[in-house]
Amino acid sequence: MPATKHTPKIRIGYGFDSHEFRPGIPLKIGGVTLPHDKGLGGHSDGDVLLHAITDALLGAIAAPDIGALFPPSDPKWKGADSVVFLREALQRVRKMGYAVANIDASLILAAPKIGPHTAAIRARVADLLGLPADCVGLKAKTPEGLNLERAAIAHVVVLLETRMPAQKKRK
Numbered sequence: 001m002p003a004t005k006h007t008p009k010i011r012i013g014y015g016f017d018s019h020e021f022r023p024g025i026p027l028k029i030g031g032v033t034l035p036h037d038k039g040l041g042g043h044s045d046g047d048v049l050l051h052a053i054t055d056a057l058l059g060a061i062a063a064p065d066i067g068a069l070f071p072p073s074d075p076k077w078k079g080a081d082s083v084v085f086l087r088e089a090l091q092r093v094r095k096m097g098y099a100v101a102n103i104d105a106s107l108i109l110a111a112p113k114i115g116p117h118t119a120a121i122r123a124r125v126a127d128l129l130g131l132p133a134d135c136v137g138l139k140a141k142t143p144e145g146l147n148l149e150r151a152a153i154a155h156v157v158v159l160l161e162t163r164m165p166a167q168k169k170r171k
Contacts, residue, residue: 007162011098013060015052015156029107029152030121031083031128036112040152043072047082049105052154053125056103057089060160061096086128098160100129104137109152114140
């Protein structure tokens with residue numbers, strides 16, 4: 001359903017995801033494979049950041065969440081690349097007449113350290129969303145005192161704005 005004159009000019013979405021670390025699988029965060037002795041378990045590739053971004057996008061347009069669109073009970077999604085989920089959410093956002101203005105994300109995990117990988121993750125997420133890297137905020141925190149050493153958590157906020165209609169060429 002495209003934007004109308006009654007459609008808000010901006011929308012905000014919030015996404016959250018968490019996965020437990022498990023041995024024997026690669027660690028993917030934000031579409032980037034990171035060096036670590038454990039990866040994030042999940043029905044798909046366990047990319048906690050892309051899952052939270054996907055849910056934020058879907059939530060901003062009041063669409064069903066990632067679990068409803070890509071149910072873990074469906075073997076089709078076992079081991080799937082989370083980029084597929086993100087692209088579907090982005091397509092739905094565009095169909096509604098919106099574009100992503102920016103995102104802000106927080107990762108909470110004890111290890112590995114995200115600092116050395118922040119630029120690569122921001123660049124990959126920006127590329128996937130069609131944004132400049134300076135429109136992708138990414139912070140990493142440790143779960144000090146929270147007993148969350150075996151999990152990774154992502155919180156994401158996304159701002160959508162209505163897309164400007166294409167300008168007609170003047171003769």
